[in-house]
Amino acid sequence: MKAKGKAHTFGDDVNTDEIIPARFLNTTDAKELASHCMEGIDSRFAQRVKSGDVIVAGKNFGCGSSREHAPFSIKSAGVSCVIAASFARIFYRNSINIGLPILESRQASKDIRQGDLLNIDFKKGEIINVTRNKRYVAQKFPEFMEKIISSGGLLQMVKKEYL
Amino acid sequence: MGYTITEKILAAHTGKRSVVPGEFISAKLDLCLGNDITAPLAIKAFEEIGAKKVFDKTKIALIPDHFTPNKDLKSANQCKILSEFAHRHDIKFYFEVGRMGIEHALLPELGIVLPGDLVIGADSHTCTYGALGAFSTGVGSTDLAAAFATGRCWFRVPESMKFVYKGRLPKWTSGKDLILYTIGKIGVDGALYKAMEFGGYAIRTLDVDSRFSMCNMAIEAGAKSGIIEPDDITIEYIRERWKKAYAKSNRRKYTIYKSDGDARYAEVHEYDISRLEPQVSTPHLPSNSKDVGRLSKVAIDQVVIGSCTNGRLSDLEIAARVLKGKKVNSRVRTIVIPATQNIYIDALKLGYLEIFLDAGAIVSTPTCGPCLGGHMGILGAGEVAIATTNRNFKGRMGDLTSEVYLSNPAVAAASAIKGRIAHPAEVTA
Numbered sequence: 001m002k003a004k005g006k007a008h009t010f011g012d013d014v015n016t017d018e019i020i021p022a023r024f025l026n027t028t029d030a031k032e033l034a035s036h037c038m039e040g041i042d043s044r045f046a047q048r049v050k051s052g053d054v055i056v057a058g059k060n061f062g063c064g065s066s067r068e069h070a071p072f073s074i075k076s077a078g079v080s081c082v083i084a085a086s087f088a089r090i091f092y093r094n095s096i097n098i099g100l101p102i103l104e105s106r107q108a109s110k111d112i113r114q115g116d117l118l119n120i121d122f123k124k125g126e127i128i129n130v131t132r133n134k135r136y137v138a139q140k141f142p143e144f145m146e147k148i149i150s151s152g153g154l155l156q157m158v159k160k161e162y163l
Numbered sequence: 164m165g166y167t168i169t170e171k172i173l174a175a176h177t178g179k180r181s182v183v184p185g186e187f188i189s190a191k192l193d194l195c196l197g198n199d200i201t202a203p204l205a206i207k208a209f210e211e212i213g214a215k216k217v218f219d220k221t222k223i224a225l226i227p228d229h230f231t232p233n234k235d236l237k238s239a240n241q242c243k244i245l246s247e248f249a250h251r252h253d254i255k256f257y258f259e260v261g262r263m264g265i266e267h268a269l270l271p272e273l274g275i276v277l278p279g280d281l282v283i284g285a286d287s288h289t290c291t292y293g294a295l296g297a298f299s300t301g302v303g304s305t306d307l308a309a310a311f312a313t314g315r316c317w318f319r320v321p322e323s324m325k326f327v328y329k330g331r332l333p334k335w336t337s338g339k340d341l342i343l344y345t346i347g348k349i350g351v352d353g354a355l356y357k358a359m360e361f362g363g364y365a366i367r368t369l370d371v372d373s374r375f376s377m378c379n380m381a382i383e384a385g386a387k388s389g390i391i392e393p394d395d396i397t398i399e400y401i402r403e404r405w406k407k408a409y410a411k412s413n414r415r416k417y418t419i420y421k422s423d424g425d426a427r428y429a430e431v432h433e434y435d436i437s438r439l440e441p442q443v444s445t446p447h448l449p450s451n452s453k454d455v456g457r458l459s460k461v462a463i464d465q466v467v468i469g470s471c472t473n474g475r476l477s478d479l480e481i482a483a484r485v486l487k488g489k490k491v492n493s494r495v496r497t498i499v500i501p502a503t504q505n506i507y508i509d510a511l512k513l514g515y516l517e518i519f520l521d522a523g524a525i526v527s528t529p530t531c532g533p534c535l536g537g538h539m540g541i542l543g544a545g546e547v548a549i550a551t552t553n554r555n556f557k558g559r560m561g562d563l564t565s566e567v568y569l570s571n572p573a574v575a576a577a578s579a580i581k582g583r584i585a586h587p588a589e590v591t592a
Contacts, residue, residue, distance in 0.1 A: 013351055013448065017556045022535040025200045026230060026237035028207055040558050060352040060385060064556060065535070066287040068204055068303035089356050089387055090287055094303035144187035144317070154317075158309045159212045 001122040003080035003101070005052035009114045012058035014041060016091065019062065019070040033069055034076035051078035054120070056112045058084065062091025068098065075100040081120055083127060083138070085109035096145050097154040103127065103138035111136070165423025167323040168392055169358040172298040172420055176281040184322040184429075193280040193297075195310040196224035196256075198266055198531075199231060201285030203244040204304035209311045217252050218314030224256035224275065224284075225249050226266040229531045234538035264503025264529045267291035267379060267471035272503055274404035278393040279418035283307070283316050288471050288553065290381045294374035295400070296393035296419060298358075301382060321358045321387045322429035323422075328365035330437030335587045337481075338373030339473055339551070339571040341365065342380040343442035347452030348432070355385035357429060360422065365436050366391060371400040372477040379472045380553050383449040393419045409505060443549070443584060444569040447557045455574055458584040465548040466491075466579040467560075468572050469500030469527075470534045473551035476506050478572040483515035485576035485587050486522040492582030497524035498540045504529060524579065536560045542567075549578045 018040035020033060027033065038045035038055075055074065061084035062070060071094045074082065081101040095102045101122055108127050111134060112118070119128040125138040141149065151157035166174070166181060174182045176190040197205050202225055217223055225245050230238035249257035256275060263269070267288050270276045276292045282299035283289065285307040292299035302316065310316050328341060341361075346353070359381045366374070374391050381389025391397075401417070404410040440454035468474070468482050479501060491497045499519045501507040507529065510516050516526050533540030534552040542548055542561030548568070550560070555567035570578070573587040580590045 015554075015556045017535075017554070017559050021558060022200075022229075022537055026235065026241055028204050028241075040556075040563065060355065063351060063385060064287065064554060066285055066289075066301040066303055067200060068285075068305060069200075071303075072204075086352065086355065088352070088385060090301050090303060090382075094305065097303060097305040097309075142187065142319070144319075148317075154305050154309050155208055155212045158313060162313045 003052060003054070003120040005050065005054050005080050005118060007054050007056045007112045007114060007116040007118055008045065008049065009112060010041065010055065010057040013060045013063055014057050015064035016062060016067050016070040017064055020067065020073045025067060025069055030072065030076040033073035037073040037077040046077060049077050049079060052080045053078065054118050055079055055082045056109060057082065058109055059086045061087050063088035066090045068094045071095045071098055071100040083108050096148055099153040105136045105138040108136035108138070165425035167360060167422045167426040168296065168390055168420045169298055169323055169360070169388065170320065172279060172281060173318065173320055182320045184320050186320045187317060188320060189315050189317050190281055192222065192283060192310055192314055192316055194222050194224060194276060194282045195307055196226065196266060196270065196284040196289065197307050198229050198286055199227040199238065199242045199245055200229045201304045201307065203241045205285060205307035205311065206244055206248045208305055208308035214312040217311050220253050221255045222314065223254050223311060224270060225254055226258055226263060226269060227260065228263060228265050228529065229535065230537050231263065231530055232260050232528065262504055265471045265474060265531055268475055268502035268506065271295060271375070272505060274401065274410040274413040277401065277415065277417035278397060279420055283310060287382045288379050290386065290388050291375050291379040291471060293378035293381065293388050293390035294371060295397055296391060298388055298390065300388045321356055323358045323360050324354055325360050325362065325428045325431045327363035327431065327433045329363055329433060329435045330365060332365050332436060333439055335441050335573050336439050337571045338369055338376040340439055340442045341436060342377045343444050343449065343452040343569060344439060346380065346384045346450045347442070349384055351383060351448055351450045352385040354381065357386055359384065359386045359389045361389065361391050367394060370477060371396060372475040375475065376472050380449065383553060392421045441571055441574045441586060443574060444555055446555050446566040446568065449553065449555060449569060455570070455584065455586050461568065461584040462547065463495060463549050463578055463583060464546040465540060465542060466495060466497040466575050467533050467540055467548060467550035467552060468575050469502060470531065470552040471502065472553045473572050474500055474502030474506065476509050478551065479506065479510045479515045482572040482576040483518045485573050485591060486524070486580065487518050489522055489580050489590065491523040491579045494582050495579050497579040498527060498533060499524050500527045500530060500532065502529055533560055549575050549584055551575050
């Protein structure tokens with residue numbers, strides 16, 4: 001799987017209230033959640049973001065609440081991948097479970113600037129910064145998580161194994 | 164080689180003799196819970212994969228507490244999804260408005276969570292139950308959907324961090340101050356992916372309500388869980404539950420686990436807290452904790468006393484003690500929210516509610532409401548609140564330019580009287 005898009009950069013400790021403020025949690029509708037994506041930190045993000053674009057952030061991305069609406073709104077907004085120096089744990093497992101691609105790379109998080117064009121190869125865990133002619137390798141997923149990812153998310157895996 | 168309480172609980176639920184940090188396991192659950200925000204997504208997913216039956220109708224809790232009593236039409240329809248699912252599957256622990264409470268106060272109160280249990284909840288503050296010596300952690304809605312179907316959840320066994328609190332907790336401080344102080348020391352990702360184990364003299368002498376406040380906020384340091392070894396205080400708390408008519412029927416066996424003397428910890432932190440001042444976390448991170456005395460110039464518009472962190476009876480008791488015979492500052496809105504219906508009734512009988520009302524505060528039915536900027540006390544542009552809640556992120560309680568300071572209930576009550584952040588000693592004899 002590959003992705004190509006422009007980077008939208010954010011700082012450290014981006015929390016779930018910033019990704020999708022709680023007042024929008026009275027729905028599970030993908031389109032509606034997408035239209036408020038990142039509204040707590042950048043009110044124009046949902047209008048600006050194009051399909052395939054990439055969110056690049058600092059440490060502890062997605063801290064705070066367990067709301068799966070957060071990765072879901074990002075995925076529904078067309079974002080192809082979130083790259084961060086590190087992820088908060090519930091956001092991390094939610095992303096794996098619902099199939100929002102995430103990559104952990106301190107170097108990429110530090111280097112990439114707003115608007116940089118990125119080429120991502122998920123299989124290799126490779127991020128190419130086309131704008132700056134640089135290459136970063138993301139941390140590999142543990143085998144267990146690879147299995148969830150390759151099954152197409154947790155529910156597909158559960159369906160195969162239990163139902 | 165020794166193991167931590169966390170490793171022992173996880174091993175016991177995996178059918179293994181031992182587990183080690185970093186290992187991936189699929190563990191059996193004693194309870195899984197969802198609320199009116201997270202459960203509708205889980206129910207949708209559960210039905211989408213074609214699951215017909217829940218794994219065990221007595222091990223699922225569905226609690227409409229966030230936007231209830233239904234704040235608007237959309238919330239009403241979300242809650243309807245919950246109640247219809249609960250009735251269709253005959254879910255034992257579904258609680259309607261009127262019997263309902265904030266989930267993390269309600270479940271322990273009813274004796275539904277016990278020591279040694281393994282609990283997941285689609286709510287980040289599920290880590291609260293560690294206060295009873297259970298392993299409990301927040302997950303997402305997809306995890307919850309999978310748990311509804313299978314009764315299991317996957318975990319990466321966390322490394323443990325030990326926190327030892329030495330000394331006697333000073334007057335006007337509580338578990339809330341210990342945890343705000345700790346998060347201030349290690350930061351909002353200081354315990355990322357790890358289990359925080361709290362111990363030491365100050366913890367051993369801490370009441371259960373304060374232990375709940377501490378474990379509740381482990382997530383604010385990025386932790387997977389917070390946990391306190393059960394002791395006589397824990398056992399007494401459970402015995403008290405079973406005396407209550409509303410909890411009697413939930414009586415069952417439980418297991419006490421303790422960490423071995425030679426258990427391994429990723430880090431050990433020791434704090435002498437004998438001179439700890441009440442702590443207040445300034446906007447916009449829980450890790451910005453400071454001594455209350457340094458913030459006496461901060462004027463406030465609103466006070467919130469409640470939430471899964473500090474809406475329990477002893478929280479209301481200390482707030483009532485501070486507010487008794489006093490008036491709330493004329494510029495300030497003070498909102499008191501008992502965390503459960505039973506706490507509400509107890510506070511009523513003990514006269515606390517009358518003290519709040521006489522002081523010019525309001526008392527709401529249980530709800531998470533203002534904590535997450537849902538309803539019942541939203542902040543306008545530039546407004547400032549001091550709250551006994553757990554998060555002070557930008558815009559958390561309302562407008563993006565509003566601010567939230569976090570504190571214990573005594574500080575919040577004193578601040579309500581003064582109209583600015585105040586030490587309880589300023590308003591009491």
